[in-house]
Amino acid sequence: xxxxxxxxxxxxxxxxxxxxxxxxxxxxxxxxxxxxxxxxxxxxxxxxxxxxxxxxxxxxxxxxxxxxxxxxxxxxxxxxxxxxxxxxxxxxxxxxxxxxxxxxxxxxxxxxxxxxxxxxxxxxxxxxxxxxxxxxxxxxxxx
Amino acid sequence: xxxxxxxxxxxxxxxxxxxxxxxxxxxxxxxxxxxxxxxxxxxxxxxxxxxxxxxxxxxxxxxxxxxxxxxxxxxxxxxxxxxxxxxxxxxxxxxxxxxxxxxxxxxxx
Numbered sequence: 427x428x429x430x431x432x433x434x435x436x437x438x439x440x441x442x443x444x445x446x447x448x449x450x451x452x453x454x455x456x457x458x459x460x461x462x463x464x465x466x467x468x469x470x471x472x473x474x475x476x477x478x479x480x481x482x483x484x485x486x487x488x489x490x491x492x493x494x495x496x497x498x499x500x501x502x503x504x505x506x507x508x509x510x511x512x513x514x515x516x517x518x519x520x521x522x523x524x525x526x527x528x529x530x531x532x533x534x535x536x537x538x539x540x541x542x543x544x545x546x547x548x549x550x551x552x553x554x555x556x557x558x559x560x561x562x563x564x565x566x567x568x569x
Numbered sequence: 570x571x572x573x574x575x576x577x578x579x580x581x582x583x584x585x586x587x588x589x590x591x592x593x594x595x596x597x598x599x600x601x602x603x604x605x606x607x608x609x610x611x612x613x614x615x616x617x618x619x620x621x622x623x624x625x626x627x628x629x630x631x632x633x634x635x636x637x638x639x640x641x642x643x644x645x646x647x648x649x650x651x652x653x654x655x656x657x658x659x660x661x662x663x664x665x666x667x668x669x670x671x672x673x674x675x676x677x678x
Contacts, residue, residue: 434663455665459658460664519577541659543651
Protein backbone atom coordinates (compact mmCIF):
# COMPACT_ATOMS: atom_id res chain seq x y z
CA UNK A 427 0.00 0.00 0.00
CA UNK A 428 1.15 3.57 0.50
CA UNK A 429 4.80 3.55 1.38
CA UNK A 430 8.03 5.25 0.62
CA UNK A 431 11.60 4.11 0.85
CA UNK A 432 14.57 6.46 0.77
CA UNK A 433 18.13 5.18 0.55
CA UNK A 434 21.15 7.34 1.33
CA UNK A 435 24.87 6.85 1.69
CA UNK A 436 26.71 8.81 4.38
CA UNK A 437 30.47 9.22 4.76
CA UNK A 438 30.20 8.91 8.56
CA UNK A 439 30.51 5.48 10.14
CA UNK A 440 27.41 3.52 11.29
CA UNK A 441 27.95 4.23 15.02
CA UNK A 442 27.98 7.97 14.40
CA UNK A 443 24.95 7.82 12.12
CA UNK A 444 23.09 5.82 14.76
CA UNK A 445 23.94 8.49 17.36
CA UNK A 446 22.65 11.22 15.04
CA UNK A 447 19.32 9.51 14.45
CA UNK A 448 18.68 8.57 18.09
CA UNK A 449 20.18 11.13 20.50
CA UNK A 450 18.08 14.21 21.32
CA UNK A 451 20.95 16.72 20.92
CA UNK A 452 21.63 15.45 17.39
CA UNK A 453 18.01 14.95 16.28
CA UNK A 454 17.32 18.62 17.03
CA UNK A 455 19.92 19.54 14.38
CA UNK A 456 18.13 17.97 11.44
CA UNK A 457 14.55 16.95 12.32
CA UNK A 458 12.09 18.51 9.86
CA UNK A 459 12.47 20.06 6.42
CA UNK A 460 14.64 23.07 5.64
CA UNK A 461 13.04 26.29 6.90
CA UNK A 462 11.10 24.61 9.72
CA UNK A 463 11.88 25.37 13.34
CA UNK A 464 11.26 23.07 16.27
CA UNK A 465 9.66 25.11 19.09
CA UNK A 466 8.75 22.01 21.11
CA UNK A 467 9.84 18.41 20.99
CA UNK A 468 10.58 15.22 22.86
CA UNK A 469 12.87 13.39 20.49
CA UNK A 470 14.87 10.67 22.17
CA UNK A 471 15.07 7.52 20.09
CA UNK A 472 17.66 5.82 22.32
CA UNK A 473 14.97 3.89 24.18
CA UNK A 474 11.33 2.83 23.70
CA UNK A 475 8.73 5.40 24.71
CA UNK A 476 6.65 8.25 23.36
CA UNK A 477 7.97 11.02 21.15
CA UNK A 478 6.52 14.17 19.65
CA UNK A 479 7.60 17.24 17.76
CA UNK A 480 5.98 20.56 16.94
CA UNK A 481 7.39 22.11 13.78
CA UNK A 482 6.79 25.66 12.71
CA UNK A 483 7.12 26.96 9.17
CA UNK A 484 8.10 30.49 8.17
CA UNK A 485 4.42 31.64 8.32
CA UNK A 486 4.25 30.60 11.98
CA UNK A 487 1.95 27.69 11.20
CA UNK A 488 2.55 24.77 13.55
CA UNK A 489 2.50 21.10 12.62
CA UNK A 490 2.56 18.47 15.35
CA UNK A 491 3.49 14.87 14.83
CA UNK A 492 3.86 12.18 17.49
CA UNK A 493 4.32 8.48 18.02
CA UNK A 494 5.75 5.63 19.99
CA UNK A 495 9.30 4.33 19.69
CA UNK A 496 8.81 0.61 19.19
CA UNK A 497 12.26 -0.73 18.42
CA UNK A 498 15.82 0.35 19.25
CA UNK A 499 18.56 -1.98 18.03
CA UNK A 500 21.95 -0.17 18.21
CA UNK A 501 23.61 0.43 15.85
CA UNK A 502 21.36 -1.25 13.27
CA UNK A 503 17.84 0.10 13.38
CA UNK A 504 15.18 2.22 15.00
CA UNK A 505 11.43 1.87 14.54
CA UNK A 506 8.66 4.25 15.54
CA UNK A 507 5.04 5.03 14.82
CA UNK A 508 4.03 8.34 13.27
CA UNK A 509 0.82 10.39 13.16
CA UNK A 510 0.06 14.04 12.45
CA UNK A 511 -2.21 15.96 14.83
CA UNK A 512 -4.97 18.19 13.48
CA UNK A 513 -5.63 21.78 14.62
CA UNK A 514 -7.61 20.40 17.60
CA UNK A 515 -4.63 18.24 18.59
CA UNK A 516 -6.48 15.07 17.55
CA UNK A 517 -4.04 12.45 16.42
CA UNK A 518 -4.69 11.12 12.92
CA UNK A 519 -3.94 7.92 11.07
CA UNK A 520 -0.88 6.05 12.32
CA UNK A 521 1.95 5.05 10.02
CA UNK A 522 5.25 3.27 10.63
CA UNK A 523 8.83 4.44 10.17
CA UNK A 524 11.91 2.23 10.21
CA UNK A 525 15.47 3.56 9.94
CA UNK A 526 18.05 0.95 9.00
CA UNK A 527 21.80 1.47 9.25
CA UNK A 528 24.57 -0.75 7.92
CA UNK A 529 28.26 -0.46 7.05
CA UNK A 530 28.78 0.59 3.42
CA UNK A 531 30.91 -1.70 1.22
CA UNK A 532 33.57 0.93 0.58
CA UNK A 533 33.27 2.52 4.04
CA UNK A 534 30.71 4.94 5.39
CA UNK A 535 27.11 4.01 6.04
CA UNK A 536 24.20 2.75 3.98
CA UNK A 537 21.03 4.25 5.39
CA UNK A 538 17.43 3.34 4.56
CA UNK A 539 14.27 5.09 5.67
CA UNK A 540 11.06 3.16 5.22
CA UNK A 541 7.76 4.92 5.92
CA UNK A 542 4.60 2.93 5.38
CA UNK A 543 0.96 2.62 6.28
CA UNK A 544 1.27 -0.94 7.54
CA UNK A 545 3.74 -2.40 10.04
CA UNK A 546 6.71 -3.96 8.32
CA UNK A 547 6.04 -7.66 7.81
CA UNK A 548 6.63 -9.85 4.82
CA UNK A 549 2.95 -9.67 3.93
CA UNK A 550 2.95 -5.88 4.16
CA UNK A 551 6.08 -5.64 2.04
CA UNK A 552 4.47 -7.74 -0.68
CA UNK A 553 1.41 -5.55 -0.45
CA UNK A 554 3.60 -2.51 -0.97
CA UNK A 555 5.06 -3.89 -4.18
CA UNK A 556 1.53 -4.41 -5.49
CA UNK A 557 0.51 -0.94 -4.51
CA UNK A 558 3.44 0.73 -6.21
CA UNK A 559 2.65 -1.03 -9.46
CA UNK A 560 -1.02 -0.03 -9.08
CA UNK A 561 -0.04 3.62 -8.86
CA UNK A 562 1.96 3.23 -12.06
CA UNK A 563 -1.12 1.81 -13.74
CA UNK A 564 -3.11 4.80 -12.55
CA UNK A 565 -0.52 7.18 -13.96
CA UNK A 566 -0.76 5.44 -17.31
CA UNK A 567 -4.56 5.72 -17.19
CA UNK A 568 -4.19 9.46 -16.68
CA UNK A 569 -1.95 9.85 -19.74
CA UNK B 570 -13.86 12.92 0.50
CA UNK B 571 -13.60 10.61 3.55
CA UNK B 572 -10.49 10.99 5.67
CA UNK B 573 -7.39 9.22 4.45
CA UNK B 574 -7.26 6.81 7.39
CA UNK B 575 -10.51 5.27 6.15
CA UNK B 576 -8.94 4.95 2.73
CA UNK B 577 -5.88 3.22 4.15
CA UNK B 578 -7.92 0.97 6.41
CA UNK B 579 -10.06 -0.11 3.47
CA UNK B 580 -6.97 -1.00 1.45
CA UNK B 581 -5.36 -2.91 4.33
CA UNK B 582 -7.40 -6.00 3.43
CA UNK B 583 -5.91 -8.25 0.74
CA UNK B 584 -9.22 -8.96 -1.03
CA UNK B 585 -10.18 -5.30 -1.17
CA UNK B 586 -6.72 -4.40 -2.36
CA UNK B 587 -7.04 -7.02 -5.14
CA UNK B 588 -10.40 -5.54 -6.19
CA UNK B 589 -8.98 -2.01 -6.43
CA UNK B 590 -5.89 -3.29 -8.22
CA UNK B 591 -8.06 -5.16 -10.72
CA UNK B 592 -10.23 -2.08 -11.37
CA UNK B 593 -7.09 -0.02 -11.91
CA UNK B 594 -5.75 -2.38 -14.54
CA UNK B 595 -9.05 -3.42 -16.19
CA UNK B 596 -11.21 -0.30 -15.88
CA UNK B 597 -14.91 -0.63 -15.09
CA UNK B 598 -16.13 -4.04 -13.97
CA UNK B 599 -19.52 -5.44 -13.02
CA UNK B 600 -20.07 -7.06 -9.62
CA UNK B 601 -20.25 -10.40 -11.42
CA UNK B 602 -16.88 -9.89 -13.09
CA UNK B 603 -15.31 -8.92 -9.76
CA UNK B 604 -16.84 -12.00 -8.16
CA UNK B 605 -14.63 -14.17 -10.40
CA UNK B 606 -11.51 -12.64 -8.85
CA UNK B 607 -11.83 -14.51 -5.57
CA UNK B 608 -13.14 -17.71 -4.05
CA UNK B 609 -15.24 -15.92 -1.48
CA UNK B 610 -19.03 -15.80 -1.54
CA UNK B 611 -21.00 -13.13 -3.43
CA UNK B 612 -22.31 -11.58 -0.17
CA UNK B 613 -18.74 -11.26 1.10
CA UNK B 614 -17.66 -9.58 -2.14
CA UNK B 615 -20.63 -7.22 -1.79
CA UNK B 616 -19.51 -6.31 1.71
CA UNK B 617 -15.97 -5.57 0.48
CA UNK B 618 -17.36 -3.41 -2.33
CA UNK B 619 -19.47 -1.50 0.18
CA UNK B 620 -16.43 -0.81 2.39
CA UNK B 621 -14.49 0.42 -0.64
CA UNK B 622 -17.40 2.61 -1.73
CA UNK B 623 -17.84 4.16 1.74
CA UNK B 624 -14.11 4.85 1.88
CA UNK B 625 -14.44 6.73 -1.41
CA UNK B 626 -12.08 4.40 -3.24
CA UNK B 627 -14.53 3.15 -5.82
CA UNK B 628 -17.64 4.47 -7.55
CA UNK B 629 -20.77 2.49 -8.35
CA UNK B 630 -23.26 3.01 -11.14
CA UNK B 631 -26.22 0.92 -12.15
CA UNK B 632 -26.65 -0.16 -15.76
CA UNK B 633 -30.01 -1.94 -16.12
CA UNK B 634 -29.73 -4.88 -13.68
CA UNK B 635 -25.98 -4.62 -13.25
CA UNK B 636 -23.91 -2.75 -10.74
CA UNK B 637 -20.76 -1.43 -12.36
CA UNK B 638 -17.71 -0.41 -10.34
CA UNK B 639 -14.75 1.81 -11.13
CA UNK B 640 -11.85 3.34 -9.24
CA UNK B 641 -12.26 6.87 -7.88
CA UNK B 642 -9.08 8.57 -9.14
CA UNK B 643 -9.30 11.31 -6.46
CA UNK B 644 -8.90 8.76 -3.65
CA UNK B 645 -5.95 7.09 -5.33
CA UNK B 646 -4.37 10.48 -5.92
CA UNK B 647 -4.86 11.35 -2.23
CA UNK B 648 -2.89 8.24 -1.31
CA UNK B 649 -0.23 9.23 -3.80
CA UNK B 650 -0.14 12.74 -2.30
CA UNK B 651 0.53 11.23 1.13
CA UNK B 652 3.59 9.47 -0.29
CA UNK B 653 4.85 12.61 -2.06
CA UNK B 654 4.36 14.82 0.99
CA UNK B 655 6.36 12.48 3.21
CA UNK B 656 9.03 11.95 0.59
CA UNK B 657 9.67 15.70 0.53
CA UNK B 658 9.57 15.85 4.32
CA UNK B 659 12.19 13.14 4.73
CA UNK B 660 14.38 14.12 1.78
CA UNK B 661 14.77 17.62 3.16
CA UNK B 662 15.36 16.34 6.71
CA UNK B 663 17.94 13.83 5.51
CA UNK B 664 19.78 16.57 3.58
CA UNK B 665 20.09 18.40 6.89
CA UNK B 666 21.20 15.18 8.62
CA UNK B 667 23.92 14.72 6.01
CA UNK B 668 25.20 18.27 6.52
CA UNK B 669 25.18 17.81 10.32
CA UNK B 670 27.19 14.59 9.94
CA UNK B 671 29.68 16.27 7.59
CA UNK B 672 30.10 19.15 10.03
CA UNK B 673 30.74 16.74 12.89
CA UNK B 674 33.29 14.89 10.72
CA UNK B 675 35.13 18.17 10.01
CA UNK B 676 35.19 19.13 13.68
CA UNK B 677 36.64 15.78 14.69
CA UNK B 678 38.91 15.31 11.68
